[in-house]
Amino acid sequence: MDIDLITQILFATIKTGTPLLFIALGEVICEKSGVLNLGQEGMMLMGAVVGFMCALATGNLGFAIFASMAMGAAMSLIFGFLVLHLGANQVATGLALTIFGTGLSAFIGSGVVGQTLQGFQPIIIPVLSDIPVIGKILFTHDLLVYLSFIIAAVLAFVANKTRLGLTLRAVGENPHAANAIGIKVLRVRYLAIMFGGAMAGLAGAYMSLSYTPMWVENMTSGRGWIALALVVFASWRIGNIMLGAYLFGLASIMHLVLQGMGWTISPNLLAMLPYIATVVVMVIISADQFKEKLLAPRSLGKPFDPRQMA
């Protein structure tokens, strides 16, 4: 393989890894607060369809992004209310959110299937993009990709170096202790859930406004689920999530790589690769039981009910 092909592959890796990075960043914050939201796929689909329809109607991509994020956050509020106030099972509620989002997005988007629009265009960053190889791979993307770099960096800082990050971890590790020292556990969890929803909405907007500027039913094809596996893979560390998202991105575009090497395999078999990769990664990570137990937020998935305190 020549250097041009490798550059192209790595460029595409970043593009393909970006939606996974967005959702996984949102989900990791949510999980750090002790809440497991399996509704990512549904919120992402709603973000994608709402963003696309807003962009069609207004022609304003910035407004479309905002609408997608607001939609994701609004949907996460349904989940938050059921889980935090009504003590509903987190797994079942997350599944309900995905089933609901999948159906509703297909319903409201049925009129705009097949329409096209001018999505986000690449912004070539001067000077930086002139760096040989690296410049092409990292600095010739569109706005949303740069935004994902920035959000990842900010979150890594906030989660690891600030008081806010400490509060978040306290709530996820031991909500009773956090409550005892005066932290509003439910409020922190609501905010974490909403952040996760907004990021899933953003990931959806990236899909329908940048990655493939269009709307097709179920166009996220399981990325929300893959991102959930990604969080486990990254052992709940934000730095690892970035690496993981691009590794999964690479797995998704392996067909390009294989074609470049002159292989011809059925596209339907190649389409399985990211899902198989996810299973393999899950197995490798989980086999070390001790490590997973050590790293996962201790109260993950467990309800916290202030009514039963006292």
Added chain:
Amino acid sequence: MIQVQARTDSSTLMQFASPILAILLTLIFGSILFVALDKDPLQALHVLLIMPLSDAYNVGEMLVKMGPLLLCAVGLSLCYRANLWNIGAEGQLLAGALGGSAVGLMFVDSDSSLALPITLVAGILSGMFWAALPTYLKIKFNSNLILTTIMFNYIGLYLLVWAVHGPLRDPDGFGFPESAMFSDATLLPTLVESGRAHWGVIAAILSGIVAWLIMSRTHLGFQIRVFGSDAPAAKYAGFSSNKITWFVMLFAGALAGLAGVSEVIGPIGQLVPVVSPGYGYAAIIVAYLGRLHPIGAIAASIFLAVLYMGGDLAQIEMSIPTAVVGMFQGILLFFLLACDFFIRYRIVLSKDANA
């Protein structure tokens, strides 16, 4: 003022009332949504809920949808009872359809009386195999069952699509991604001569009864229940966690596999790229609505099947996309989970503001 009180015992009444309440709330919410989208809500509800039961043909078609929903839901109910989050019924159903078709197509030119039973067994074994993979990974490597079963749903889907475009495509099919039609010897007999409802529906109801007997009358069922409600106690009693896991997962896989193969050798008659409109996912809702009880699942599967049938009719009658069914399913599960709050809590009105 209004107060929320934890009940000392969970409410049996609400166990039964909650699904009914959830259905009513879903219908109200759905009507509001139809108004918001400029569709006549009364007409929509009529098409969605009444028309599927209005004549013999529609009832037959409703039963066609009830079969796979119920088969998958009975298996899932047992899994969830044991606290095993199997989300893989869809993939297991597709595996059953694929494996069953691969074997059934060997009998294309045959009228052997063995064609049907062998094809059915192949479908069942394929579903079991597809359930066995994530189960093995969970037991051996402790991998997350939710995520692996979902991944196997996607892998199964692409495998089926590949097979339909490749090795199982009808060589005389003008290049369409479809298998050859199954021979009459392979097809499931229908219940009545004119309709498409087939013996899979009877098998589904029988599976519900068998699962109920296992759960209520056998030591194995007792172990499953103890495992789901108190895993440490089950371990203390010496119950084998691996044995329970294998049993419920393989049972669920077998039923989902049977659902899949019954679709292709039943109403569809050949292997096509789209075997299921998401029966495996909808079965999760059926299982919940049926209170994780195999008999409850029978009632719940009728409701969901009516909704599926209604969705098809809504597309024809009112040009409402069939996706509306998925939306209703999600709302229904939301309301069900919300209403279950009242199983554990009660709302009390107290006059004393200081209480």
